[in-house]
Amino acid sequence: MRLPDGYRTLRPALADVDEILDLVHATEEVYLGYRDYERSEVVDALTGPGVDLNADAWLVRDGDDRLVGWGQLYPSGPFCDAYARPGEGPSVQAYLIEALLDRVVERADGKPLVKAGALQTEEQYIGVLAEAGFEFNHLHARMTRPLTGDEQPPAPVPGYTIRPPAEEELPAAGDVLRAAFTDQHDYEGTPSLVLAECLVAAAESGELGGVLLASAPSEVTGEGWVKWLGVHPDHRRRGLAAALLTTAIAANARLGRPFVGLGVDTDSLTRAFDLYERLGFTVKYRANDYRVDLGPRMIGDEVHTPPDGHPAAPPRGLRRDLRRPGAVGRRPSAAGDPRAGRRVRRACAGCRLRDGEHALLAASLGLAATGIDTSPVAIERARAKAAERGLEVRFEVGNALELTGEFETIVDSALFHVFEDDDRIRYVATLAAVTRAGARLHLLCFSDRQEGEWGPRRISEAEIRAAFADGWHVDSIEPSTMDLAGGTVEAWLASISRL
Template identity: 30%
Template sequence: MPLDHSVPTPLAAPLDPSRLPDGWTVAPAEPGDAAPLHVLLTAHEQVAHGSAATLLEQVEAVVAVPEGPFRHHLVVRDADGAVRAWATMHDRAAGRAVLALVLDPGLPDEVADPLAATLLDWAVADAQVLGRARGVATTQLDTGRYAGDERQGRWYRSAGLTHARTWLQMSRPVTPADALEGAFPAPHPQVRVRRVRRATDGMPEPHDLTTVHDVLEEAFTDHFNHREETLEEFLTRLREDPGHRWDHWWIAELAEGDAVRPAGALVGAVNPGRDGQPDGSYLEYLGVLRTARGRGVATTLLHTAITDAATRGRDRVGLEVDADSPTGAVDLYTSLGFTTSYVTESWHLDVPVDG
């Protein structure tokens, strides 16, 4: 069932501070915590992944807790007040609660292991809180790690989570030549791509937003771990991203005689450059209706996004794809010059809401 925004956000599940080391404290995240949380996340990414990609403004957007889908944060500080751990729960959709768990990589195992167990126990309890608000009997605790991060994997296994899926984080370089006429083959004669239309006030036309939502919901119905989102949930979540831009949303249509019907949709965002480097584009969603497949709709949408990135002076386009996608998406992206930058994993636990 969808969230009922007429009632207050349920309080996060409590965490027993007696389970923390002496003098350590736990509290909800506040907007002023963004800077130390960014430092913590950067250190985690450097150790687990080899480089840091998350910008301060992205952390600020998460900590801001905008109205919309439920988010719960816990920040753990040591006896000196230094941030040592951060856990975030996001009620992504009915029956799915997404956990982000970050611990200071400098913590020794004898401190980190029991702290991770405490936070994972809290996440299970909070998933139950969110599941009750949704009115579901069982909810999925969904979290992830960088492939090869054995410490995080050990924590998940100890908490009963299992590795559910592998994701390729792919990127393609973009050059000015990609913006030139003829850089890509002409699309199928029936395929047209246009941006989401804008009203006189600059906001997208509601009909087009509904079209994008409906196309993606139908296109991803048979994809791994799909959970239906309402239009409100979908739009609120995407608007939380500081890289969100309405002019990065496209609709593909099929023109068959006098009839024009939706065929696919692409939702993109800005991927900010670090340390003065150019921005990139990031493809949040690309979906094609089954009835429109086989006419190069996905390819045309990708060509459109790459051309747009080149026109804006960007140097790359990134995306995430299911390593085991049955649609052949990995082969499509590879054929267009995308290569795997790094690999992540999804880990899941089914949580009885009243268990």
């Protein structure tokens, strides 16, 4: 993509920080309605871990020398970000995105999956990303919680102590987050960390089980900020995430701050979004997360991303908070095993919509089909597919723990393994409430045969049988696989009948 005549590119310097901030604010005022990005965040972007200002960032100026574009690569992800002053056509952002992707290929550091983010109102930028090969990945929420000053720390977690980390513990804290997020990001090197407000959950053995890293509060509003929150896979399902975050909430209240904020993937496999809502956080705005696989362009380089790996994203603010604090797992991005769909009969419900293909398949067979997902974006995409194919499918934003209606077939595509023990019981009870004798459940979930510690909770064949021991008959459980963005993983495919 060529820039308009008279436009030129140059590298940014710290002397450009205020001008860059003005550009971002102009964008936010149009697409967000208020200013959210702060000067310190521009500085962090230009000076963050691994950033080379002579190679990883660009500015675009028009013929009057006015700053009209800023492109920034965050190498540890990698994450690409491109701004254009409102009123500019798509050529500025398209030029910057292509330059950033070329830089990723040039670095050739074995990271073919590249991310980008956009507010849902940034239609032009979304179109630019699509033209560059980016595909929608998931929905991200920027959340905030008002503070009254009366918030109290939580009750102790048996076997653990919640405390600030010593500076020499930061590398170990980074290891916990890398295990939680299955990546190689330099968490301990994150700019603007406030060590005194960071927290760790230390086991009696001295091992760190969970980590919360806090960054400097807002220069404008005074809002505290939870930069990263993660629990090591070996220490999950013990309430550590809730304990760490509740402790941070109380600490921010004691400091007299009016709010505390964070960002999260709304479809985190650990249900972090639900946890944050329970702790009083509400959504301030939502943004789309996109990614593209540059593997085919990295000819001659051996590239590998672990299954469900997630590249890091930039800091807080318009698109910047897409980093995944609290997202210690991610949902698969592909459709799962198609054999479950071929077994569908009569009225069908699909739990965890993902790409909507199971419900669309059922409708194509002449069945009354319903697709359910917590993501409004996923629902809209599925509705568009149905309209394009001329199929009648009822797609709804909903919670699988609150199903209503009656179904003869239910397809659970990578949802069962998300639930903790208590919610698993609720889920099975909900399925029983919307089915009658003879109804069928087809269930695809992560298997305990999968090696490694990344991703969600593993499920054993015995756990499936135990969950459906009352009121159900397990007809079959077969070894299967699921296709993720980073590869194929082991799964169980179960067919279960309602008694």
